[in-house]
Amino acid sequence: MHPIQPHRPTRSTLRSLAPAVLLALAAQAQAQDPTAITINGQRVFQITAQTTFELDGTPISAATAATLGPGFSTLVLATNVPDGANQGQAQQVQFDNLARGPVTATDPLSVLNQPLTLTADTVLEGFTDPTTLVVGDLLEVSGYLDADSGVISASRVVLLTNPTQDWKLVGQVSQATANGFAIGAQAVDSTGVTPTECPLGVIDGVYVELEALPNPAYTAASVLDQLIELHCEDPNFGNPPPGTVTASLEGLISALPDPLPDPPSFSLLGVTVQATAQTEYRGGGIDDLDVGVRVEAEGSFDSSTQILTAHEIRFTQAQARFMAPLDSADITPDEGVTIMGNLVAFTPQTRDEDGLAANGLSQMTQVEVRAFVDSDGSLYASRIRERGNPDLTDTRLQGPVAEIAEPVLTILGNSVDTSAAQFRDHEDNLITAMEFYALLQVGMVVSAEDALYDPVTASLIPARIHLEDAPAPQNRAGKGVGQG
Structure with a gap:
């Protein structure tokens, strides 16, 4: 990708x-x-x-x-x-x-x-x-x-310009044997090093930190060897x-x-x-x-x-969600998806149970994309799923509110008309439109659900509006709760 x-x-x-x-x-x-x-x-x-x-x-x-x-x-x-x-x-x-x-x-x-x-x-x-x-x-x-x-x-x-004294890797053990294991796709030979702080041994599922001597002949196909330290640890x-x-x-x-x-x-x-x-x-x-x-x-x-x-x-990172009909041209395999006018990039972390990020679409399909928004406003897909037959009357848009012009909101470049919507607060309580707009601030995450979507005008008319963010907290009284 x-x-x-x-x-x-x-x-x-x-x-x-x-x-x-x-x-x-x-x-x-x-x-x-x-x-x-x-x-x-x-x-x-x-x-x-x-x-x-x-x-x-x-x-x-x-x-x-x-x-x-x-x-x-x-x-x-x-x-x-x-x-x-x-x-x-x-x-x-x-x-x-x-x-x-x-x-x-x-x-x-x-x-x-x-x-x-x-x-x-x-x-x-x-x-x-x-x-x-x-x-x-x-x-x-x-x-x-x-x-x-x-x-x-x-x-x-950090790009290191000088050679280092050691290489380092932290991760979860898999494929453990008497003389080695894997961390992700990296095979490791632990011959000659005694693991420490590993009461159960170096077994599948434990987290380890290793240090190894640099190897000038190392390639992506190499086994990582010449370990100088190996220990198990709590990753938190x-x-x-x-x-x-x-x-x-x-x-x-x-x-x-x-x-x-x-x-x-x-x-x-x-x-x-x-x-x-x-x-x-x-x-x-x-x-x-x-x-x-x-x-x-x-x-x-x-x-x-x-x-x-x-x-x-x-x-x-603010959470975004889209659900709308997509055609084959809307997904570029291993790169990204364009949905509701937004480009959402795929990453190595994108969960792709239906193979959409890997293979794209062959026909118009209802698709749901979960994503997060970084500080530049770029979107990255955390999950993409098929959701059945295309249906412009059953769409969803969630993201940070960019503009408020009651009763219209702007969310991720789309106009959301809340005139006919039912409103709920962050605790899922039914509230009035007046109460909703009194709580709402630019930047808060709002979900527009069960919406009629017009891709030509980039507008939605939702049946439900849900405020995902809690209002700004009040300072709690300072007190220590630690013991020991």
Whole structure:
């Protein structure tokens, strides 16, 4: 797939600290300000003389940390954290990469045979255009592991101009034998290295981090050998303090029950996220929870059960959804789909149970596309499905509201006339049009459902309008919930 090319903490030595504790795993961490580290632009933790730093498990100075730049997947342990988990004093900060090694393919861009998804939100260092990269270039990648597809959703990619002392790869083990295993499409020979922190051994399903000596003769067909370190690890919080702590965890949904319970629950690799009736959703709704979707869950984490009870679930990229008739010309296999006037790119993470992204269409068909929107407004398909016979009277459009001219909304370039619609809020309560427009703000995600769609005028008349976003939260009283 070649259109748009578009974690993990390392072994942790975290210790139990003061009663108010935060565990945060999130990309776009910025430490250039020597007095604070910012997570995703909204969680700010003060750096003190006692704050310690690690880069891929190696201690570094505060001065070095301040030069690293944004985009790292980062673990922060902090004290004096209020219930909203948006501030505190950083005690330990760990910056982590998932892969370091040569480019093995450019379509899709891959490192050590691990496909990458890049978007406008990916921080690029040492280059500006992914299409200029060639096989053999050395890259360092931070981001999120998609356990379902084996793809790395990259938050930061650095082009290394000098040889490195080691290559690195983090991922889930498959095809394990006595002397080797695979991480995605990369075969690994573990002869001569003793695994550590693997109580069950290196078996299928466990997550490992490996380091290997660089091999000048390595190609995409090579077995990765000459390992110098191999250990199993928790891909999320590492070794958290005991008891219940305030936590924020960001990642790609790795599993969710079918059918989805109410309130929902899902997995972020090894952590179960449990919503409640009071959980608020931002950037999307319960229906948008799906394998491979990137979310940030904030709430209370119980280290004994590995359950995070979520006060808030935020879709870090606004969720879009389309359902409309498509013809064969609307899908370019392995590249993208044009639906309701929007170009949606396929990525290595696009789920394609019906083969539409791979093979296209042979006739007019009703198609549903789930997607996310990056900071540049580009759309990337997370899933594409056939939905039966074409029907312009049963369409759907969901996305951020760009313009409000009551009773008309503009969503993803389409005009949505809400005059005859039934309105529901983010909790699925029936509300009036007046109440809906009082809550609505530009940028909120709205779903127009059971709609009559006119492709000529790019307009919809929906039977139902659903506000997917919760209103802006009020500040909760600051209090520590950690124990230990």
